[in-house]
Amino acid sequence: MIHNTFQYKNASILIWEITEAIDELKALLINFSVYEPEFSALKTDKRKLEFLTARVAFNVLAAKEIIVKYNPEGKPICFDTDLNISISHSGKWIAVMLHPTYAVGIDIEMPTNKFEKVYKRFLSNAEQLRFYSGDDFRKIQLAWSTKEALYKIIGAEAVNFDKQLEILDFEILSSGVIYGFHTPTAKRYELEYQQNELFNLVYCIAN
Secondary structure, rough: EEEEEEEEEEEEEEEOOOOHHHHHHHHHHOOOOHHHHEEEEEEEEHHHHHHHHHHHHHHHHOOOOOEHHHHOOOOOEEEOOOEEEEEEEEEEEEEEEEEOEEEEEEEEEOOOOOHHHHHHHOOOOHHHHHOOOOOOOHHHHHHHHHHHHHHHHHHHHHHHHHHHEEEOOOOOOOEEEEEEEEEEOEEEEEEEEEEEOOOOEEEEEOO
């Protein structure tokens, strides 16, 4: 079920809440035959639901049937168009993003306390001081999603989140802007975020 669709600059974003059964999603995916061998190899219903929903969502967002493949680095690409795409999923939520010209990155995360145990793995010492308050993990959750979105744009040169990506401080609102840097190249990125009781969402265009 489509939860929300909106534009960000020249990019299109769609948020989908998975409420459908596998057979319902297969019926919505007109070009399912293209994906049938890949789909048949999936082991769990959860992964099958995510796989189908993302591809239905891309067809809706592009207003045509597109074919999603993966490059050698595991990044999703449009096989038959020049569209730049990004996918994220968490729990029952799927987020997809596309842009006609520039690389894009998106991350959606359901609110969770898991970051209490792992934040030191992806935040530098300076970022830990910047974002960790002891009992409020909202900034840390958004910092994670910011780095995930940036990684989806930059790729292997940003795999070490604590050393290769730096997030500047930001204010917690229902929506706003976060600035991040790819430290090896000193390139600055501007990202938008949304945060609510259902999910955290961060997205970026690499222009």
